[in-house]
Amino acid sequence: MYELVQVAENTFYINCPSKIGVYRTSPTSVILIDSGNDKDAGRKIQKILEAEKWTLEAIINTHSNADHIGGNTLLQNRLHCPAYCTPMENGIIENPIIEPSFLYGGYPFSKLRNKFLMATPSKAQDIATANLPDGMEIFPLGGHFWQMIGVKTPDDVYFVADSIFGEEIINKYHINFNYDIAAFFKTLDYLETLEGKMFVPAHSEATEDIHDLIALNRQKAEEILSLLLDICKEPQTFDNLLQKVFNHYALAMNHGQYVLVGSTIRSYLSYLFDAKKMDAYAEDNFMLWKSIEDIDK
Numbered sequence: 001m002y003e004l005v006q007v008a009e010n011t012f013y014i015n016c017p018s019k020i021g022v023y024r025t026s027p028t029s030v031i032l033i034d035s036g037n038d039k040d041a042g043r044k045i046q047k048i049l050e051a052e053k054w055t056l057e058a059i060i061n062t063h064s065n066a067d068h069i070g071g072n073t074l075l076q077n078r079l080h081c082p083a084y085c086t087p088m089e090n091g092i093i094e095n096p097i098i099e100p101s102f103l104y105g106g107y108p109f110s111k112l113r114n115k116f117l118m119a120t121p122s123k124a125q126d127i128a129t130a131n132l133p134d135g136m137e138i139f140p141l142g143g144h145f146w147q148m149i150g151v152k153t154p155d156d157v158y159f160v161a162d163s164i165f166g167e168e169i170i171n172k173y174h175i176n177f178n179y180d181i182a183a184f185f186k187t188l189d190y191l192e193t194l195e196g197k198m199f200v201p202a203h204s205e206a207t208e209d210i211h212d213l214i215a216l217n218r219q220k221a222e223e224i225l226s227l228l229l230d231i232c233k234e235p236q237t238f239d240n241l242l243q244k245v246f247n248h249y250a251l252a253m254n255h256g257q258y259v260l261v262g263s264t265i266r267s268y269l270s271y272l273f274d275a276k277k278m279d280a281y282a283e284d285n286f287m288l289w290k291s292i293e294d295i296d297k
Contacts, residue, residue, distance in 0.1 A: 017037065032058070033060050045075065092146075155197060
């Protein structure tokens with residue numbers, strides 16, 4: 001874990017639970033793409049940089065989830081490097097309490113105020129102001145979070161963050177976090193058009209061809225939509241619906257899964273509602289969800 005892997009002349013990644021990209025801008029300087037999940041990740045990154053005799057120029061955060069920005073604080077404090085992301089993500093990078101608050105839908109109780117959902121605060125600047133190396137490209141990856149981005153290095157290597165997940169994670173968790181399902185499908189369509197030397201998802205193995213992985217992620221999302229429509233043939237409160245989803249996939253409820261899966265299922269319901277395939281209405285002071293095909297007109 002935390003091995004440095006070279007995938008092109010100047011492009012590397014650090015193999016860890018949330019892969020960290022490294023682009024060498026000169027023989028002695030690098031840019032990081034994400035920073036891992038906590039200060040320990042930051043320490044391990046610094047150790048790698050020192051072993052390679054590299055100076056850290058900057059961090060590009062693909063988005064503000066804690067496992068992608070957790071090393072920012074230590075690296076900025078020790079190495080005095082700027083971090084860049086998109087404006088909405090920067091709000092969370094600088095105010096991490098927003099993430100568990102958003103997921104929970106209110107002030108998060110103590111079990112949700114942990115390093116997995118809430119990184120330590122760090123400073124971030126708009127990626128539009130960054131002085132990027134010639135040939136480095138930033139592109140939007142909507143769906144997973146507010147304004148997530150990907151990075152293409154001049155070596156034609158794509159870092160695609162959490163836009164797609166690997167087969168092992170999909171088969172284990174089934175419902176990976178997504179904020180905007182319509183944007184997620186558009187991102188999958190976009191990824192299918194890309195041609196590159198290598199693709200590096202944050203939570204899957206690096207690969208020269210991501211088409212099978214895209215198809216797997218699309219298939220799982222469509223499966224979840226079909227499941228929700230089936231469950232909601234009879235009216236469901238949200239908590240009843242969530243329980244049925246957990247039972248269907250044999251998932252174990254805990255505080256983190258409650259907010260992560262719960263928030264994602266709400267996003268799927270919004271997608272179905274906007275597509276006029278699901279209705280939501282109040283009855284006896286319950287909000288009920290029902291597949292629209294079965295509602296009497």
